[in-house]
Amino acid sequence: MSEKAPWITYRPELKVLDCTVRDGGLINAHQFTDAFVKAVYRACLAAGVDYMEIGYKNSKKIFPKEQFGPWRHCDEADMRRVVGDHDSATNGLKLAAMADAGKSDWKTQLLPAADSVLDVIRVAFYAHQVSEAVEMIAHAHELGYETTANLMAVSNITESEIDTVLEAIAPTQASTMVIVDSFGYLYREQIDRLYHKYAAAMAGNGKEIGIHAHNNLQLAFANTIEAIILGCNRVDATIFGMGRGAGNCHTELLLGFLRNPKFDVRPIIEVIQHQVVPLREQIEWGPLVPYNITGQLNQHPRAAIEWREGPTPDDFLAFYDKVVAEI
Numbered sequence: 096m097s098e099k100a101p102w103i104t105y106r107p108e109l110k111v112l113d114c115t116v117r118d119g120g121l122i123n124a125h126q127f128t129d130a131f132v133k134a135v136y137r138a139c140l141a142a143g144v145d146y147m148e149i150g151y152k153n154s155k156k157i158f159p160k161e162q163f164g165p166w167r168h169c170d171e172a173d174m175r176r177v178v179g180d181h182d183s184a185t186n187g188l189k190l191a192a193m194a195d196a197g198k199s200d201w202k203t204q205l206l207p208a209a210d211s212v213l214d215v216i217r218v219a220f221y222a223h224q225v226s227e228a229v230e231m232i233a234h235a236h237e238l239g240y241e242t243t244a245n246l247m248a249v250s251n252i253t254e255s256e257i258d259t260v261l262e263a264i265a266p267t268q269a270s271t272m273v274i275v276d277s278f279g280y281l282y283r284e285q286i287d288r289l290y291h292k293y294a295a296a297m298a299g300n301g302k303e304i305g306i307h308a309h310n311n312l313q314l315a316f317a318n319t320i321e322a323i324i325l326g327c328n329r330v331d332a333t334i335f336g337m338g339r340g341a342g343n344c345h346t347e348l349l350l351g352f353l354r355n356p357k358f359d360v361r362p363i364i365e366v367i368q369h370q371v372v373p374l375r376e377q378i379e380w381g382p383l384v385p386y387n388i389t390g391q392l393n394q395h396p397r398a399a400i401e402w403r404e405g406p407t408p409d410d411f412l413a414f415y416d417k418v419v420a421e422i
């Protein structure tokens with residue numbers, strides 16, 4: 096690949112993961128209709144997206160079926176109702192589900208990969224849960240899944256905690272170590288620093304570095320591009336940025352930026368128009384002021400989400416004064 100104008104060429108090894116249903120489901124308790132999930136699936140297939148994360152593999156005890164939709168648990172029957180006899184070897188789209196440390200019955204919940212439409216289990220964990228994450232990765236790998244390690248809330252932990260996590264993940268079978276900016280707090284310089292740290296820790300063991308960016312400071316797309324330029328080859332995005340709070344890097348922007356001719360942004364624009372914009376009229380996401388504020392303060396967006404659901408959602412000033420007073 097020429098280094099003279101790399102933005103007009105592409106890296107074939109760069110893979111896009113669309114997590115609209117998984118991250119977007121955090122706004123509506125994963126209560127999507129089958130038609131919506133099917134439309135996202137078809138759009139990902141037609142657009143040439145490499146991975147689609149169809150939901151969580153989380154515990155039904157912690158997330159009861161009466162309150163949470165099927166995409167919180169990803170039972171095989173629910174997935175097959177939407178994707179039929181999906182076969183990634185034939186159609187090129189790998190299906191992923193996320194399993195959270197501490198919130199998944201992973202010892203009993205996962206089928207062998209050969210009996211599932213899922214190809215990938217993405218293990219999400221906070222730093223203090225790294226030992227469980229290592230066991231989860233080993234278990235999912237033994238069952239035949241590709242696995243990834245997603246250390247959440249990285250902006251909010253110490254350097255030595257990050258180092259300890261990287262040391263523990265390096266010898267595992269995870270194919271990818273993902274930089275997860277859960278609070279949408281990171282600036283370009285911090286992405287650079289984390290990328291180099293992650294890449295150095297994973298050097299020589301064949302792992303890719305991934306990026307999952309939130310849009311609190313309207314930097315999710317910019318930070319994702321930066322991570323790509325640095326060498327990240329696993330990139331998360333969601334359609335129309337749908338995701339918890341401020342949302343995520345937009346899939347349509349990302350595909351527009353990438354020059355691999357296998358990507359086609361048109362099916363994504365189509366699903367935005369017919370499915371996602373109508374949904375946006377009922378549920379809210381995007382970089383609104385309360386999410387900007389929690390992002391700048393390096394806080395979980397929880398307080399901003401609660402504020403937007405409360406009696407005075409547009410009183411941004413009161414929200415600002417409240418969170419600043421609580422620091």
Ligand SMILES: CC(C)C(=O)C(=O)O
Nearest residue numbers: 219245247275276277
């Ligand atoms: C669950 C994880 C990966 C996430 O979306 C986040 O923490 O931002």
